[in-house]
Amino acid sequence: MAVSQERGAGLAVRDVVVRYGQRRGHAGTTAVDGVSLDVAAGEVLALLGPSGCGKSSLLRAVAGLEPVAAGSVAFDGADLAGVPVHRRGFGLLFQEGQLFPHRDVAGNVAYGLADRPRAERAERVSELLALVGLTGFGGRPVAELSGGEKQRVALARALAPRPRLLLLDEPLSALDRGLRERLAVEIRAVLHATGTTAVFVTHDHDEAFTVADRVAVMSAGRLAQVAAPEALWRAPATREVAEFLGYQTFLPHADGLLAVGPAGLRVVDGGSGGASGGASVGGEVRHGVVVATTFRRGRTEVTVDADLGAGEERLVALTDGSVPAADDKVGLVLDPRGCAVVPG
Amino acid sequence: MSLRRRPRQAWLGWGAAVGVPLVFLAVFFAWPVVALVVQGFFADDGAGGRTLDLSGFAEVLGQPRTWRVVGQTLAQASVGTVLSVLLGIPGAYLLYRCRFPGRTLLRGLVTVPFVLPTVVVGVAFRHLFTPSGPLGWLGWEESFAGVVVALVFFNYSVVVRTVGGLWERLDPRAEQAARALGATPWRAFRTVTLPALGPAIASAASVVFLFCSTAFGVVLVLGGMRYGTIETEIWIRTTQFLDLRAAAVLSVLQLVVVVAALLVSGRLRARRERALQLTGERSGAHPLDLRSVRDVLPAVATAVVVCGLVAFPLAGLVLRSFRGPDGAWSLANYVALGTTGGRNALTVTVWEATANSLRIAALATLIAVVVGGLVVLVVSRRPRSHGLRRAVGGLDAVFMLPLGVSAVTVGFGFLLTLDRPLGLDVDLRTSGLLVPIAQAVVAIPLVVRTMLPVLRAIDPRLRETAAVLGAPPGRVLASVDLALAARSLGLAVGFAFAVSLGEFGATSFLARPDAATLPVVIYRLVGQPGAENYGMALAASVVLALLTATVMMVAERMRGDGGGGEF
Numbered sequence: 001m002a003v004s005q006e007r008g009a010g011l012a013v014r015d016v017v018v019r020y021g022q023r024r025g026h027a028g029t030t031a032v033d034g035v036s037l038d039v040a041a042g043e044v045l046a047l048l049g050p051s052g053c054g055k056s057s058l059l060r061a062v063a064g065l066e067p068v069a070a071g072s073v074a075f076d077g078a079d080l081a082g083v084p085v086h087r088r089g090f091g092l093l094f095q096e097g098q099l100f101p102h103r104d105v106a107g108n109v110a111y112g113l114a115d116r117p118r119a120e121r122a123e124r125v126s127e128l129l130a131l132v133g134l135t136g137f138g139g140r141p142v143a144e145l146s147g148g149e150k151q152r153v154a155l156a157r158a159l160a161p162r163p164r165l166l167l168l169d170e171p172l173s174a175l176d177r178g179l180r181e182r183l184a185v186e187i188r189a190v191l192h193a194t195g196t197t198a199v200f201v202t203h204d205h206d207e208a209f210t211v212a213d214r215v216a217v218m219s220a221g222r223l224a225q226v227a228a229p230e231a232l233w234r235a236p237a238t239r240e241v242a243e244f245l246g247y248q249t250f251l252p253h254a255d256g257l258l259a260v261g262p263a264g265l266r267v268v269d270g271g272s273g274g275a276s277g278g279a280s281v282g283g284e285v286r287h288g289v290v291v292a293t294t295f296r297r298g299r300t301e302v303t304v305d306a307d308l309g310a311g312e313e314r315l316v317a318l319t320d321g322s323v324p325a326a327d328d329k330v331g332l333v334l335d336p337r338g339c340a341v342v343p344g
Numbered sequence: 345m346s347l348r349r350r351p352r353q354a355w356l357g358w359g360a361a362v363g364v365p366l367v368f369l370a371v372f373f374a375w376p377v378v379a380l381v382v383q384g385f386f387a388d389d390g391a392g393g394r395t396l397d398l399s400g401f402a403e404v405l406g407q408p409r410t411w412r413v414v415g416q417t418l419a420q421a422s423v424g425t426v427l428s429v430l431l432g433i434p435g436a437y438l439l440y441r442c443r444f445p446g447r448t449l450l451r452g453l454v455t456v457p458f459v460l461p462t463v464v465v466g467v468a469f470r471h472l473f474t475p476s477g478p479l480g481w482l483g484w485e486e487s488f489a490g491v492v493v494a495l496v497f498f499n500y501s502v503v504v505r506t507v508g509g510l511w512e513r514l515d516p517r518a519e520q521a522a523r524a525l526g527a528t529p530w531r532a533f534r535t536v537t538l539p540a541l542g543p544a545i546a547s548a549a550s551v552v553f554l555f556c557s558t559a560f561g562v563v564l565v566l567g568g569m570r571y572g573t574i575e576t577e578i579w580i581r582t583t584q585f586l587d588l589r590a591a592a593v594l595s596v597l598q599l600v601v602v603v604a605a606l607l608v609s610g611r612l613r614a615r616r617e618r619a620l621q622l623t624g625e626r627s628g629a630h631p632l633d634l635r636s637v638r639d640v641l642p643a644v645a646t647a648v649v650v651c652g653l654v655a656f657p658l659a660g661l662v663l664r665s666f667r668g669p670d671g672a673w674s675l676a677n678y679v680a681l682g683t684t685g686g687r688n689a690l691t692v693t694v695w696e697a698t699a700n701s702l703r704i705a706a707l708a709t710l711i712a713v714v715v716g717g718l719v720v721l722v723v724s725r726r727p728r729s730h731g732l733r734r735a736v737g738g739l740d741a742v743f744m745l746p747l748g749v750s751a752v753t754v755g756f757g758f759l760l761t762l763d764r765p766l767g768l769d770v771d772l773r774t775s776g777l778l779v780p781i782a783q784a785v786v787a788i789p790l791v792v793r794t795m796l797p798v799l800r801a802i803d804p805r806l807r808e809t810a811a812v813l814g815a816p817p818g819r820v821l822a823s824v825d826l827a828l829a830a831r832s833l834g835l836a837v838g839f840a841f842a843v844s845l846g847e848f849g850a851t852s853f854l855a856r857p858d859a860a861t862l863p864v865v866i867y868r869l870v871g872q873p874g875a876e877n878y879g880m881a882l883a884a885s886v887v888l889a890l891l892t893a894t895v896m897m898v899a900e901r902m903r904g905d906g907g908g909g910e911f
Contacts (some may be wrong), residue, residue, distance in 0.1 A: 021730075030599050067728075067807050085811035092812040099806045112813030161814060233462070236639075 011039040015071035018057045031057035033221035046212030047201045054221040055201045059167050091163030095170045097154035099142040106138035112161035128156035148179045166198040184210040217241050251309045256344035264338030265321035268331040285331045290324045361718045368715050376757025384592035404593040417573040421556035424495035428552050432503025434642035440508030444632035458501040459896045461846025463863040466565025468661040469494045486568035486800035494562045499552040558750045561848040574598040575750050596751045665882040669875040677883035686876040691857040694884045698864040703795045707845035708783035712840040716791030719743050724799035747789035751849030782850040786881040787840040798832040838899020842892045862888045
């Protein structure tokens with residue numbers, strides 16, 4: 001093999017520490033605490049974590065916008081320490097797009113192409129606008145664009161100079177839900193079509209799973225787990241990661257803890273005793289009292305108070321059959337397809 | 345490695361951006377002011393040296409005249425401030441919370457007084473109050489009331505714009521919530537809106553107090569010999585009695601008043617900027633409803649102020665300027681602008697003085713915008729290091745000082761120090777550069793205050809985006825900072841030019857008779873006997889007002905809706 005794994009193509013983050021508010025006699029707060037991470041060429045990695053976990057700080061450190069207190073950031077084997085932001089050849093997409101208000105759409109997209117000949121610039125701009133589905137928008141003032149259009153222009157602008165690495169900092173968080181889901185799919189398609197290496201920061205796991213080839217979960221400045229979406233969901237490395245992914249309760253289990261996911265609990269008809277969806281773990285039917293039922297995204301979710309073995313908790317169960325009323329007693333079974341085992 | 349940055353170059357650039365304004369301020373502001381203070385504290389010991397001697401203080405402070413002037417200064421400033429605030433709040437409501445046709449025009453009209461040269465305002469009101477004038481029956485000629493009315497005329501717009509600017513951005517939902525909870529409109533205003541406006545009102549009041557207590561031209565023209573401020577007293581002691589020591593002592597006294605007012609103002613402004621972060625977009629304006637009391641009262645109050653206080657004196661000035669010495673309509677006063685006045689009152693013709701004014705103002709604007717622009721550039725940065733951030737804050741404060749120190753003090757200080765600046769063998773006093781420099785010192789704080797909020801409002805991520813897209817620091821500066829500040833730069837140029845055109849305090853000390861500016865000429869004409877000279881003064885005032893208004897209108901147009909500025 002020509003290229004070693006350690007210093008291969010793509011982004012290599014080694015033991016990076018980022019601190020804020022540091023001054024004499026005051027250590028400041030540590031936002032990123034010794035994170036190591038690799039992103040291979042052409043790969044899209046999502047940095048997932050709750051707000052304040054340090055994911056944006058890590059992104060800014062990679063971009064060169066935050067100084068790295070310790071550790072190193074390298075790209076294609078070259079250490080980036082001391083390389084200023086504008087010479088890194090990266091792209092960056094912020095939450096609100098940060099379009100230049102005094103330039104029109106084409107002027108924004110062309111910003112990073114200042115050193116190209118005029119004709120090439122114009123061609124590249126229309127190529128990019130076509131890629132993000134905004135053909136013919138070049139002459140519009142950015143103030144007239146909708147939120148989604150703004151983000152598409154920002155994406156086109158970031159991609160125009162063919163960045164070696166694209167950094168996306170919660171690019172969809174300011175948009176409403178439907179648009180967010182649609183744009184997440186579009187962004188993935190655009191990134192793959194252009195073969196762009198990217199790091200995508202988000203606090204929304206659905207978004208992370210949609211866009212990324214691999215997901216890195218961050219918590220309190222540290223990396224908790226890095227895995228492909230499917231693997232991450234199937235086997236969360238810790239209880240913390242599972243909680244962040246939406247696993248609602250943790251039951252004693254021979255190999256540690258059994259994490260019950262949002263679709264890991266099902267209502268069975270109280271009398272029949274048969275599960276309405278697949279085999280139950282140990283076949284055991286437990287009982288709970290219905291608090292409320294809600295109809296969301298085409299499914300009925302039943303909120304119940306139940307004790308599954310970890311004390312009485314308020315949990316959500318799915319039902320395919322009849323919809324119980326509040327205060328009804330219902331039978332509950334675990335659905336192994338919605339559960340995972342995590343180390344205790 | 346070629347990719348590495350060259351830190352030395354960056355440091356040199358920022359060093360120059362900090363150094364040039366600091367040196368300018370040190371030579372043309374700090375040194376003259378300090379020299380003046382020294383003049384008050386020290387006396388020649390007869391052997392070429394100087395000894396600490398506070399007898400000057402004892403002497404000046406022992407005179408009843410001094411305390412009368414201090415008392416008048418404080419009384420004028422207090423009454424002027426209270427009236428400006430009381431009248432300004434309804435004005436702010438009408439012009440920034442209500443929508444009606446002609447609002448933009450009215451906003452412009454209200455701003456006119458603030459940029460009018462003080463001498464013009466003095467002449468306009470003096471004309472009203474002379475025994476033969478339209479308001480002669482009030483007996484306000486050379487009176488406390490006359491001076492206060494003129495001060496309110498000036499500062500009304502400061503309150504309207506400062507308070508209105510915040511009110512416009514105030515989220516109306518807080519007041520709506522109070523109304524929904526059962527509060528009457530008055531109670532909602534008193535308990536929700538007024539407290540939110542509090543910092544803006546207080547900040548406007550302290551600025552107005554500052555302007556009132558250092559008012560010069562208008563007091564000199566309107567107060568005559570009987571009513572004065574510390575500022576006019578300094579001028580009189582210097583130019584009439586040649587008592588430099590007493591003038592220096594009075595300057596120190598005024599510095600004390602001003603520093604106190606500035607401290608209060610700075611505190612309140614910091615609070616205001618914090619308060620502003622809580623507010624939303626400009627969405628609170630509703631159509632003017634003349635059937636509801638809460639719209640009618642402010643509308644009536646504003647109409648009275650705008651007609652009576654703003655339009656009336658200006659119209660009176662313009663009309664009277666078209667009447668000849670015999671009282672008939674004529675252009676005689678304007679024709680006379682090509683002469684040096686009756687009995688050769690002037691050394692130059694008024695048109696020559698106008699040309700002087702324009703040339704000097706252009707030079708002063710250039711200096712003010714370059715120096716002020718550098719200050720804004722530095723002060724709008726948010727350095728990462730705590731120490732640097734404090735230093736930037738300090739720089740911001742230092743460059744506000746000229747706003748507080750009286751122009752008369754600056755002009756007087758120039759006379760004391762700049763005969764051989766820094767030991768160089770050039771007498772700046774005869775070089776023709778002194779007046780523009782003094783005017784620039786006065787204009788720099790305005791340039792800074794106009795541009796700084798715009799640059800500070802730029803989201804730092806915009807600069808980061810530009811850098812990530814490959815723009816080196818210079819291109820970021822040009823394509824983000826400069827491009828976005830371009831409009832406020834236009835406004836700053838306009839402000840600086842208008843202020844220089846009307847500057848009277850420092851100029852009256854420094855302008856040589858053969859290079860007199862328009863305000864200086866007007867003041868001289870007012871002081872000379874003869875209906876012909878008086879008529880010329882009125883016509884010259886109209887010319888000066890027109891020039892200033894034109895400059896401001898062009899500048900305001902450039903501002904567009906880009907916003908910015910505190911004035």
